[in-house]
Amino acid sequence: KTDQDKPLATKEKRNINYYNSFLKYWLLRTIGEGHFGYVKLAYHRLTRTQVAVKLQQKWEKSSYLANEISILKTLDHPNIIRLFQVIETVDHVYLVMEYVSGGQLRQHIKDAQRLCEEKARGIFKQILCAVKYCHDRGIVHRDLKADNILLDTEGNVKVIDFGLGTRYSIGEELTDWCGAFTHRAPEVFLRLPYDGRKVDVWSLGVVLYCMVTGALPFRGETVMQVRRAVLELRYDIPRYLSMGLRNVIVQMLTKNPSERPTVDHIVGHPWLRQGEEGSPSPAVERLPKHPDPAIVRCFTVFTEKH
Structure with missing residues (x-):
């Protein structure tokens, strides 16, 4: 066989797939950075939709990225x-995701110093809705914090x-020591086997406290000082x-996980039900919209074929 007839090496194939994939996008500007790499704003040419492209270098913590994708x-x-799409090269992985223009909840809290109860309630109900959806499907997040919650312009x-999310079975106890130490539940600090759902509830309590006070509940200059608090x-x-x-926060920040409520219990708390008189029932409550379904279908079909 001539060189032209020989199959491409895996690396060459991946590079060609990479370039073919990125012909679909205009990369615009960097909109975020972190230990994982950085995030760029991009424009999908066919659908004229803005997307966020998260770039991750393949390294020793690639398992976290694979976990997130899964x-x-x-x-x-x-x-x-x-x-929307995962693009892989020999050295990098690119996650093409929905673009959310409003930024992190943390920045909204910082700009306002603290959120009023009405605004905090509306945001927190949506967060609970997402976490409940995950828990109902056997998934826990384990890194809930204001940095990991975005808001759109509406x-x-x-x-x-x-x-750091993981799948679990009812009754299964987890042992991984993970999550931001400022949002870490007592049982995780003590390295005890734990119920991931209850750990998420603790973190949600910290998030709600931050939203309405503008500060963390447990403070210290070192990890050990925060742990002690x-x-x-x-x-x-x-x-x-x-x-x-106050009652919602106290319930979620209950030290004993067996006495800490579940997300299902918190959703029904009177403070979260305020303002629902005359509004749609929870079963039919209007939720924020997905990206336009027609665009998503077009986007998905196009990326799968190419």
């Missing part, structure tokens, strides 16, 4: 970021970053918060 492919919820929530349950709840809101 989980996101199974999720379809308006409050969870949508994964205030709709998108939960992101499932790299968590294990001693040492935090203050400002008096300007309503009794109902």
